[in-house]
Amino acid sequence: MRDLITVLHLTWFEAMRRRILGAALLCGGAFLVLFGIGIHFIVREMHGDNAALLERRMVLNFITLAGMYAVNFLTVMSAVLLPVDTLSGEIESGVSQTLASKPIRRSSILLGKWLAYLTVVLGYLTLMGGGVALVSRLVAGFSLPGLGVGLPLMILEATILTSLSIAGGTRLSTVTNGVMAFGLYGLAFIGGWVEQVGAWSDNEAARHVGVAASLLIPSESMWQLAASQMQPALMREMHFSPFSPASVPSPAMVAWAAGYAVVLVLVAVRSYERRAL
Amino acid sequence: MTGPAIETQSLRRRFGDKLAVADLSLTVDPGEVFGFLGPNGAGKTTSLKMLLGLIAPTSGSGRLMGVPIGERRARERVGFLPEHFRFQDWLTGRELLQFHGRLFGMSGTALEQRIEALLARVDLLDAAHQRVSTYSKGMTQRVGLAQALLHSPRLVFLDEPTSGLDPIGRRLVRDIIRELKADGVTVFLNSHLLSEVEQTCDRVVFVKQGRIVREMRLGSEAHGLELELRLGAVSEEAAIALAAMGSGAREEQGRWRLRLEGEAQVADVVRMLVARGVAVYGVRSSLPTLEQLFLEVLGDEVRPG
Numbered sequence: 042m043r044d045l046i047t048v049l050h051l052t053w054f055e056a057m058r059r060r061i062l063g064a065a066l067l068c069g070g071a072f073l074v075l076f077g078i079g080i081h082f083i084v085r086e087m088h089g090d091n092a093a094l095l096e097r098r099m100v101l102n103f104i105t106l107a108g109m110y111a112v113n114f115l116t117v118m119s120a121v122l123l124p125v126d127t128l129s130g131e132i133e134s135g136v137s138q139t140l141a142s143k144p145i146r147r148s149s150i151l152l153g154k155w156l157a158y159l160t161v162v163l164g165y166l167t168l169m170g171g172g173v174a175l176v177s178r179l180v181a182g183f184s185l186p187g188l189g190v191g192l193p194l195m196i197l198e199a200t201i202l203t204s205l206s207i208a209g210g211t212r213l214s215t216v217t218n219g220v221m222a223f224g225l226y227g228l229a230f231i232g233g234w235v236e237q238v239g240a241w242s243d244n245e246a247a248r249h250v251g252v253a254a255s256l257l258i259p260s261e262s263m264w265q266l267a268a269s270q271m272q273p274a275l276m277r278e279m280h281f282s283p284f285s286p287a288s289v290p291s292p293a294m295v296a297w298a299a300g301y302a303v304v305l306v307l308v309a310v311r312s313y314e315r316r317a318l
Numbered sequence: 319m320t321g322p323a324i325e326t327q328s329l330r331r332r333f334g335d336k337l338a339v340a341d342l343s344l345t346v347d348p349g350e351v352f353g354f355l356g357p358n359g360a361g362k363t364t365s366l367k368m369l370l371g372l373i374a375p376t377s378g379s380g381r382l383m384g385v386p387i388g389e390r391r392a393r394e395r396v397g398f399l400p401e402h403f404r405f406q407d408w409l410t411g412r413e414l415l416q417f418h419g420r421l422f423g424m425s426g427t428a429l430e431q432r433i434e435a436l437l438a439r440v441d442l443l444d445a446a447h448q449r450v451s452t453y454s455k456g457m458t459q460r461v462g463l464a465q466a467l468l469h470s471p472r473l474v475f476l477d478e479p480t481s482g483l484d485p486i487g488r489r490l491v492r493d494i495i496r497e498l499k500a501d502g503v504t505v506f507l508n509s510h511l512l513s514e515v516e517q518t519c520d521r522v523v524f525v526k527q528g529r530i531v532r533e534m535r536l537g538s539e540a541h542g543l544e545l546e547l548r549l550g551a552v553s554e555e556a557a558i559a560l561a562a563m564g565s566g567a568r569e570e571q572g573r574w575r576l577r578l579e580g581e582a583q584v585a586d587v588v589r590m591l592v593a594r595g596v597a598v599y600g601v602r603s604s605l606p607t608l609e610q611l612f613l614e615v616l617g618d619e620v621r622p623g
């Protein structure tokens with residue numbers, strides 16, 4: 042446990058020294074400012090239009106969800122890219138030999154790194170997701186519904202992708218690992234759309250393809266579920282935006298995703314323990 | 319501590335269809351400075367990694383100070399300087415030692431004092447606040463050496479510890495190995511620099527394709543004496559008598575050389591030459607160099623690998 046914490050500190054320290062944290066916070070801050078300015082002008086425009094209250098709320102909900110979607114995208118990128126070379130890079134350079142020859146377990150090294158990146162990614166997601174909701178509330182007076190369910194689902198998605206990137210790093214080179222993680226993410230993304238189209242056009246086969254893709258990598262379906270939770274039921278039923286899909290992942294998919302993350306971490310530990318360094 | 323510091327039985331490691339280490343069985347006693355020699359690609363680094371649990375053996379077994387290799391406890395009193403000595407180079411030298419000390423389970427003032435002492439010992443006090451990425455090759459190697467010694471290990475593995483160092487740095491490493499030996503620490507040394515090995519090791523083995531082909535104790539006359547003579551005119555009869563007294567007699571540029579079994583024979587040779595009226599201008603005897611022995615043992619079949 043003590044060793045795990047030492048590795049955790051070392052990894053945080055590395056993220057700081059290499060200015061990874063600084064860069065992420067800077068970009069995140071810039072995004073929030075932009076989002077605030079954007080929503081400010083939209084609110085002003087709607088005042089002029091004398092839009093109906095309901096329509097106003099729907100537009101604001103849509104805009105805030107779009108902000109959340111951008112946060113989701115940034116988080117997906119960070120979850121894959123931040124830890125993508127932490128293992129493969131050290132294995133290639135030989136730095137891992139100096140760690141693994143210490144009287145510590147390899148699982149401590151792996152879990153320490155995993156925890157370090159997970160906390161960074163989740164911290165980023167919480168700050169940014171919370172930031173979008175807060176900006177929307179302060180600037181437009183709109184409170185995003187279902188944030189308490191949506192954010193945890195996004196956290197689960199980020200956990201899956203961080204763990205995937207770490208697990209890949211135990212065996213693959215940095216580039217292969219990145220290509221592989223984004224490839225899987227892209228698969229789930231396309232799978233999600235195939236599922237929607239299938240639901241719309243009542244094409245059972247297309248729906249099954251989509252579900253299969255989500256089972257293979259249940260990251261995108263967590264976002265879809267989160268998005269559908271962060272809007273009022275009426276808006277959800279109308280299917281009028283890409284965030285109100287015709288086919289919403291079932292709650293069983295959440296259990297699958299959670300189990301998926303746990304298995305990924307276990308596989309990563311085992312794979313790293315058995316690797317020649 | 320009783321029992322050997324290192325003990326292996328038939329360690330073997332295969333990479334695909336490449337056999338890196340065929341059959342390694344060796345015993346290293348506590349307090350011994352042990353040289354592990356062999357041509358490039360002989361499987362030295364692979365053997366060492368198996369001992370440290372970095373690579374699992376395909377078959378065979380081993381123990382470090384009684385604990386089976388691969389177990390966490392086997393590495394508790396062990397220090398290691400890897401071959402390519404790459405460290406977390408975004409840390410400063412001092413931070414590097416702090417983190418590695420914590421991985422050895424050290425903390426507090428004991429760790430801080432140890433770090434300052436080691437920084438002074440490897441002559442890096444002035445550079446301790448610089449990032450390791452700004453270090454020269456020799457400085458990186460020295461901070462790596464300090465890292466290996468942080469927790470006062472009982473067994474130290476050094477893979478080519480002097481390969482990047484200038485003569486001053488090499489002497490530093492040599493002195494540190496001597497100090498370790500004086501403290502009863504076991505040192506396992508991989509090196510190609512045979513003159514270094516010669517000055518520090520008690521015993522060496524030569525390995526080829528992960529098999530020990532020869533073992534020898536250094537600093538003894540077990541491998542004979544190399545005799546060099548500066549002589550006046552040598553009659554044919556005297557030359558034949560000389561050749562009969564040792565092995566490999568040959569004349570090069572007026573100097574005669576031959577291998578004798580021991581010191582006692584030197585006097586016999588001189589007496590014989592004087593009795594046959596040969597003028598003896600100079601006599602020098604020396605132990606054969608490790609390089610001579612290395613080439614004798616491994617020379618013929620070995621191509622640069």
Ligand SMILES: Nc1ncnc2c1ncn2[C@@H]1O[C@H](COP(=O)(O)OP(=O)(O)OP(=O)(O)O)[C@@H](O)[C@H]1O
Pocket residue numbers: 317333336337338356357358359360361362363364365
């Ligand atoms: N990870 C690996 N995968 C495949 N082959 C390997 C691996 N590591 C080592 N080998 C092979 O095993 C053999 C022994 O390598 P090793 O590094 O142990 O030699 P060495 O004696 O340390 O050589 P050198 O003196 O050049 O450092 C070499 O032929 C090498 O190509």
Ligand SMILES: [Mg+2]
Pocket residue numbers: 362363364401477
């Ligand atoms: Mg080597």
